Amino acid sequence: MRKDLQQHFLLVLQDLHFLKTSHQMPRQLVHRYLKFCLAIGLVFLAGCAPPRANRTPGQPLRVIATTSIITDTVRQVGGDRIQLRGLMGPGVDPHLYKASEGDVQRLAEADIVFYNGLHLEAKLTDVFEKMGRHVRAVPVTRDIPRERLIYPSDAEEAPDPHVWFDVQLWKFAVQTIRDVLCEADPESSAVFAQNASRYLSELEALDAWVRNEIEAIPKDQRVLITAHDAFNYFGRAYDIEVRGLQGISTVAEAGTADVEQLARLIAQRRIRAIFVETSVPVRTIQAMRQTVRALGWNVEIGGELFSDALGSPNTPAASYVGMVRYNVETIVRALKP
Helix, strand or coil: CHHHHHHHHHHHHHHHHHHHHCCCCCHHHHHHHHHHHHHHHHHHHHHCCCCCCCCCCCCCEEEEECCHHHHHHHHHHHHHHEEEEECCCCCCCCCCCCCCHHHHHHHHCCCEEEECCCCCCHHHHHHHHHHCCCCEEEECCCCCCHHHCCCCCCCCCCCCCCHHHCHHHHHHHHHHHHHHHHHHCHHHHHHHHHHHHHHHHHHHHHHHHHHHHHCCCCHHHCEEEEEECCCHHHHHHHCCEEEEEECCCCCCCCCHHHHHHHHHHHHHHCCCEEEEECCCCCHHHHHHHHHHHHCCCCCEEEEEECCCCCCCCCCCCCCHHHHHHHHHHHHHHHHCC
16 A cells, blocks of 8 residues: 555656646746645655554663654653654754655654644644554643743744743653653653653753843843744743744745844844854844944854754753753853943
8 A cells, every 4th residue: 555655656746747847837836736745745654654563561662752852851751761763863953854754664663752843843743643643642842831832923823832942841841751651651650750850850950040140141131132033932931032033933034124123123232142043044143243233333143052953962062951051151151241
Protein backbone atom coordinates (compact mmCIF):
# COMPACT_ATOMS: atom_id res chain seq x y z
CA MET A 1 0.00 0.00 0.00
CA ARG A 2 2.75 2.42 0.93
CA LYS A 3 4.64 1.66 -2.32
CA ASP A 4 1.50 2.34 -4.37
CA LEU A 5 1.03 5.72 -2.68
CA GLN A 6 4.65 6.65 -3.32
CA GLN A 7 4.31 5.77 -7.01
CA HIS A 8 1.08 7.77 -7.28
CA PHE A 9 2.74 10.72 -5.55
CA LEU A 10 5.64 10.65 -8.03
CA LEU A 11 3.17 10.67 -10.94
CA VAL A 12 1.53 13.80 -9.51
CA LEU A 13 4.94 15.51 -9.32
CA GLN A 14 5.66 14.52 -12.94
CA ASP A 15 2.34 16.01 -14.06
CA LEU A 16 3.17 19.23 -12.23
CA HIS A 17 6.58 19.39 -13.90
CA PHE A 18 4.93 18.98 -17.33
CA LEU A 19 2.44 21.79 -16.61
CA LYS A 20 5.21 24.05 -15.39
CA THR A 21 7.49 23.51 -18.40
CA SER A 22 4.64 23.74 -20.91
CA HIS A 23 3.45 27.06 -19.40
CA GLN A 24 -0.11 25.78 -19.04
CA MET A 25 -0.33 26.82 -15.39
CA PRO A 26 0.98 30.02 -13.74
CA ARG A 27 4.29 29.45 -11.94
CA GLN A 28 2.89 30.72 -8.61
CA LEU A 29 0.01 28.22 -8.70
CA VAL A 30 2.39 25.40 -9.57
CA HIS A 31 4.57 26.19 -6.55
CA ARG A 32 1.57 26.47 -4.27
CA TYR A 33 0.11 23.16 -5.47
CA LEU A 34 3.50 21.48 -5.24
CA LYS A 35 3.84 22.45 -1.58
CA PHE A 36 0.34 21.12 -0.94
CA CYS A 37 1.15 17.80 -2.60
CA LEU A 38 4.37 17.47 -0.61
CA ALA A 39 2.44 17.96 2.61
CA ILE A 40 -0.17 15.41 1.59
CA GLY A 41 2.56 12.99 0.54
CA LEU A 42 4.19 13.14 3.97
CA VAL A 43 0.85 12.50 5.62
CA PHE A 44 0.32 9.47 3.36
CA LEU A 45 3.75 8.15 4.26
CA ALA A 46 3.03 8.66 7.95
CA GLY A 47 -0.27 6.82 7.68
CA CYS A 48 1.30 3.92 5.84
CA ALA A 49 4.30 3.49 8.11
CA PRO A 50 4.80 -0.07 9.32
CA PRO A 51 3.50 -0.83 12.82
CA ARG A 52 5.99 -0.59 15.69
CA ALA A 53 7.23 -3.69 17.39
CA ASN A 54 5.85 -4.12 20.92
CA ARG A 55 8.17 -2.84 23.62
CA THR A 56 9.48 -5.59 25.85
CA PRO A 57 9.47 -5.11 29.65
CA GLY A 58 12.53 -3.19 30.81
CA GLN A 59 13.28 -1.82 27.36
CA PRO A 60 13.73 1.99 27.34
CA LEU A 61 10.92 4.04 25.86
CA ARG A 62 11.65 5.20 22.33
CA VAL A 63 11.11 8.94 22.48
CA ILE A 64 11.33 11.60 19.78
CA ALA A 65 11.45 15.33 20.55
CA THR A 66 11.19 18.05 17.94
CA THR A 67 13.19 21.14 18.96
CA SER A 68 16.55 21.07 20.70
CA ILE A 69 14.96 22.86 23.68
CA ILE A 70 12.37 20.11 24.12
CA THR A 71 15.00 17.42 23.55
CA ASP A 72 17.12 18.77 26.40
CA THR A 73 14.11 19.05 28.73
CA VAL A 74 12.96 15.49 27.98
CA ARG A 75 16.50 14.27 28.62
CA GLN A 76 16.50 15.92 32.05
CA VAL A 77 13.34 14.03 33.05
CA GLY A 78 13.82 10.74 31.22
CA GLY A 79 17.50 10.21 31.91
CA ASP A 80 18.80 6.76 31.00
CA ARG A 81 15.33 5.21 31.19
CA ILE A 82 14.47 6.46 27.71
CA GLN A 83 16.00 6.18 24.25
CA LEU A 84 15.82 9.79 23.08
CA ARG A 85 16.28 11.31 19.65
CA GLY A 86 15.82 14.96 18.63
CA LEU A 87 14.61 15.91 15.17
CA MET A 88 16.06 19.43 15.04
CA GLY A 89 19.66 20.19 15.85
CA PRO A 90 21.31 23.40 17.11
CA GLY A 91 20.37 26.53 15.19
CA VAL A 92 17.44 24.93 13.35
CA ASP A 93 14.38 27.17 12.95
CA PRO A 94 11.28 25.11 13.90
CA HIS A 95 8.96 27.55 12.09
CA LEU A 96 10.48 26.51 8.77
CA TYR A 97 11.44 22.89 9.46
CA LYS A 98 10.08 20.32 7.00
CA ALA A 99 9.90 16.63 7.80
CA SER A 100 11.78 14.29 5.51
CA GLU A 101 10.64 10.75 4.77
CA GLY A 102 13.33 9.59 7.18
CA ASP A 103 11.83 11.78 9.92
CA VAL A 104 8.40 10.32 9.30
CA GLN A 105 9.81 6.81 9.56
CA ARG A 106 11.55 7.62 12.86
CA LEU A 107 8.38 9.21 14.23
CA ALA A 108 6.37 6.13 13.30
CA GLU A 109 8.76 3.87 15.22
CA ALA A 110 8.62 5.92 18.44
CA ASP A 111 6.62 5.16 21.57
CA ILE A 112 6.13 8.87 22.34
CA VAL A 113 6.68 12.06 20.36
CA PHE A 114 7.03 15.32 22.30
CA TYR A 115 6.51 18.54 20.38
CA ASN A 116 5.92 22.15 21.36
CA GLY A 117 2.51 22.75 19.83
CA LEU A 118 0.86 26.18 19.56
CA HIS A 119 1.74 26.06 15.84
CA LEU A 120 5.50 26.35 16.45
CA GLU A 121 6.26 23.36 14.21
CA ALA A 122 3.80 24.62 11.62
CA LYS A 123 4.97 22.40 8.76
CA LEU A 124 4.80 19.27 10.94
CA THR A 125 1.25 19.73 12.21
CA ASP A 126 -0.39 17.43 9.65
CA VAL A 127 2.23 14.75 10.28
CA PHE A 128 1.63 14.85 14.04
CA GLU A 129 -2.13 14.64 13.60
CA LYS A 130 -1.73 11.62 11.33
CA MET A 131 0.80 10.04 13.69
CA GLY A 132 -1.68 10.34 16.52
CA ARG A 133 -3.41 7.23 15.21
CA HIS A 134 -0.28 5.11 15.62
CA VAL A 135 2.04 6.93 18.04
CA ARG A 136 1.35 9.03 21.11
CA ALA A 137 2.18 12.60 20.06
CA VAL A 138 2.09 15.05 22.99
CA PRO A 139 2.42 18.85 22.87
CA VAL A 140 4.47 19.83 25.93
CA THR A 141 2.44 23.05 26.20
CA ARG A 142 -0.87 21.26 26.64
CA ASP A 143 -1.15 21.89 30.43
CA ILE A 144 -0.23 25.57 30.42
CA PRO A 145 -3.34 27.53 31.50
CA ARG A 146 -4.81 29.18 28.41
CA GLU A 147 -5.15 32.52 30.21
CA ARG A 148 -1.37 32.62 30.63
CA LEU A 149 -0.71 32.40 26.90
CA ILE A 150 -0.01 35.52 24.85
CA TYR A 151 -2.23 36.13 21.83
CA PRO A 152 -0.76 38.61 19.32
CA SER A 153 -3.26 41.16 18.04
CA ASP A 154 -2.73 40.05 14.43
CA ALA A 155 -3.28 36.34 15.17
CA GLU A 156 -5.98 36.05 17.82
CA GLU A 157 -6.54 32.34 17.23
CA ALA A 158 -2.85 31.41 17.28
CA PRO A 159 -1.06 32.04 20.59
CA ASP A 160 2.61 32.90 20.75
CA PRO A 161 4.42 29.53 20.98
CA HIS A 162 7.68 30.77 22.58
CA VAL A 163 6.60 29.89 26.13
CA TRP A 164 10.04 28.60 27.20
CA PHE A 165 11.28 32.18 27.72
CA ASP A 166 9.12 32.40 30.83
CA VAL A 167 10.85 29.85 33.06
CA GLN A 168 7.76 29.52 35.27
CA LEU A 169 5.68 28.52 32.24
CA TRP A 170 8.30 26.03 31.09
CA LYS A 171 7.88 24.23 34.39
CA PHE A 172 4.44 23.16 33.12
CA ALA A 173 6.19 21.49 30.18
CA VAL A 174 8.46 19.58 32.58
CA GLN A 175 5.45 18.35 34.53
CA THR A 176 3.68 17.27 31.34
CA ILE A 177 6.74 15.32 30.18
CA ARG A 178 7.01 13.67 33.62
CA ASP A 179 3.35 12.63 33.66
CA VAL A 180 3.42 11.20 30.13
CA LEU A 181 6.60 9.21 30.77
CA CYS A 182 5.26 7.86 34.07
CA GLU A 183 2.07 6.72 32.38
CA ALA A 184 3.97 5.06 29.54
CA ASP A 185 6.49 3.31 31.82
CA PRO A 186 5.06 2.88 35.34
CA GLU A 187 8.05 0.78 36.42
CA SER A 188 10.31 3.81 35.96
CA SER A 189 7.87 6.37 37.36
CA ALA A 190 9.85 6.88 40.59
CA VAL A 191 12.96 7.76 38.57
CA PHE A 192 11.02 10.13 36.30
CA ALA A 193 9.42 11.84 39.31
CA GLN A 194 12.76 12.25 41.06
CA ASN A 195 14.45 13.65 37.95
CA ALA A 196 11.59 16.07 37.38
CA SER A 197 11.62 17.26 41.00
CA ARG A 198 15.35 17.98 40.80
CA TYR A 199 14.97 19.82 37.51
CA LEU A 200 11.96 21.86 38.68
CA SER A 201 14.03 23.07 41.65
CA GLU A 202 16.80 24.06 39.26
CA LEU A 203 14.31 26.02 37.14
CA GLU A 204 12.91 27.76 40.21
CA ALA A 205 16.42 28.98 41.07
CA LEU A 206 16.97 30.00 37.43
CA ASP A 207 13.81 32.11 37.44
CA ALA A 208 14.90 33.97 40.58
CA TRP A 209 18.36 34.56 39.08
CA VAL A 210 16.90 36.06 35.87
CA ARG A 211 14.73 38.50 37.85
CA ASN A 212 17.69 39.66 39.89
CA GLU A 213 19.93 40.13 36.83
CA ILE A 214 17.38 42.18 34.88
CA GLU A 215 17.19 44.65 37.78
CA ALA A 216 20.70 45.81 36.82
CA ILE A 217 19.27 47.47 33.68
CA PRO A 218 17.75 50.96 34.22
CA LYS A 219 14.01 50.93 33.67
CA ASP A 220 14.12 53.33 30.70
CA GLN A 221 16.72 51.14 28.97
CA ARG A 222 14.90 47.84 29.38
CA VAL A 223 14.05 47.52 25.72
CA LEU A 224 14.91 44.24 23.99
CA ILE A 225 14.94 44.60 20.19
CA THR A 226 15.45 41.46 18.11
CA ALA A 227 14.73 40.09 14.65
CA HIS A 228 11.38 38.44 15.48
CA ASP A 229 8.90 38.38 18.35
CA ALA A 230 10.28 35.38 20.20
CA PHE A 231 10.75 37.15 23.54
CA ASN A 232 7.26 38.35 24.47
CA TYR A 233 6.94 35.86 27.33
CA PHE A 234 10.40 36.88 28.52
CA GLY A 235 9.38 40.53 28.51
CA ARG A 236 6.15 39.94 30.39
CA ALA A 237 7.74 37.72 33.01
CA TYR A 238 10.82 39.83 33.70
CA ASP A 239 9.55 43.37 33.13
CA ILE A 240 11.38 44.30 29.95
CA GLU A 241 9.85 45.89 26.85
CA VAL A 242 10.22 43.69 23.77
CA ARG A 243 10.14 44.74 20.13
CA GLY A 244 10.69 42.52 17.11
CA LEU A 245 11.00 43.32 13.42
CA GLN A 246 9.05 40.23 12.37
CA GLY A 247 6.02 38.63 13.95
CA ILE A 248 6.02 35.53 16.15
CA SER A 249 6.91 33.39 13.11
CA THR A 250 10.04 33.78 11.00
CA VAL A 251 8.04 32.96 7.86
CA ALA A 252 7.06 36.60 7.29
CA GLU A 253 9.66 39.16 6.23
CA ALA A 254 9.95 42.59 7.85
CA GLY A 255 9.00 45.45 5.55
CA THR A 256 10.69 48.83 5.06
CA ALA A 257 8.02 50.55 7.15
CA ASP A 258 8.66 48.15 10.05
CA VAL A 259 12.38 48.90 9.95
CA GLU A 260 11.88 52.66 9.82
CA GLN A 261 9.33 52.71 12.64
CA LEU A 262 11.53 50.72 14.99
CA ALA A 263 14.61 52.73 14.00
CA ARG A 264 12.87 55.98 15.04
CA LEU A 265 12.04 54.47 18.44
CA ILE A 266 15.67 53.43 18.97
CA ALA A 267 17.01 56.86 18.02
CA GLN A 268 14.48 58.78 20.11
CA ARG A 269 15.02 56.71 23.24
CA ARG A 270 18.79 56.31 22.75
CA ILE A 271 18.62 52.54 23.07
CA ARG A 272 22.16 51.23 23.52
CA ALA A 273 21.96 47.92 21.71
CA ILE A 274 19.92 45.63 19.49
CA PHE A 275 20.33 41.88 19.14
CA VAL A 276 20.60 39.24 16.44
CA GLU A 277 19.30 35.68 16.76
CA THR A 278 21.07 32.44 15.99
CA SER A 279 18.20 30.94 13.98
CA VAL A 280 17.22 34.10 12.05
CA PRO A 281 19.20 35.79 9.21
CA VAL A 282 21.05 38.88 10.42
CA ARG A 283 20.28 41.07 7.40
CA THR A 284 17.16 42.75 8.85
CA ILE A 285 18.96 43.80 12.03
CA GLN A 286 21.86 45.16 9.99
CA ALA A 287 19.43 47.14 7.82
CA MET A 288 17.78 48.62 10.89
CA ARG A 289 21.14 49.62 12.38
CA GLN A 290 21.98 51.54 9.21
CA THR A 291 18.61 53.29 9.35
CA VAL A 292 19.20 54.30 12.98
CA ARG A 293 22.59 55.75 12.03
CA ALA A 294 20.90 57.86 9.37
CA LEU A 295 18.72 59.30 12.17
CA GLY A 296 21.79 60.39 14.11
CA TRP A 297 22.17 57.63 16.70
CA ASN A 298 24.75 54.84 16.69
CA VAL A 299 23.16 51.71 18.12
CA GLU A 300 25.42 48.74 18.74
CA ILE A 301 24.72 45.07 18.10
CA GLY A 302 24.67 43.80 21.66
CA GLY A 303 25.30 40.19 20.76
CA GLU A 304 23.64 37.06 19.47
CA LEU A 305 20.68 35.57 21.33
CA PHE A 306 19.34 32.04 21.16
CA SER A 307 15.63 32.05 20.45
CA ASP A 308 14.12 28.93 18.84
CA ALA A 309 17.06 26.55 19.26
CA LEU A 310 19.91 25.78 21.63
CA GLY A 311 23.60 26.22 20.93
CA SER A 312 26.02 23.57 19.71
CA PRO A 313 27.18 20.82 22.08
CA ASN A 314 29.88 21.79 24.60
CA THR A 315 28.95 25.49 24.45
CA PRO A 316 27.36 27.58 27.25
CA ALA A 317 23.98 27.56 25.47
CA ALA A 318 23.88 23.81 24.79
CA SER A 319 21.17 23.24 27.44
CA TYR A 320 17.92 25.03 28.25
CA VAL A 321 19.28 26.41 31.53
CA GLY A 322 22.55 27.39 29.85
CA MET A 323 20.70 29.08 26.99
CA VAL A 324 18.59 31.20 29.35
CA ARG A 325 21.65 32.22 31.35
CA TYR A 326 23.64 33.05 28.22
CA ASN A 327 20.82 35.21 26.83
CA VAL A 328 20.31 37.11 30.07
CA GLU A 329 24.02 37.75 30.54
CA THR A 330 24.26 39.01 26.94
CA ILE A 331 21.26 41.32 27.34
CA VAL A 332 22.36 42.76 30.68
CA ARG A 333 25.93 43.32 29.52
CA ALA A 334 24.72 45.27 26.47
CA LEU A 335 21.96 47.37 28.06
CA LYS A 336 23.14 48.27 31.56
CA PRO A 337 25.22 51.45 32.06
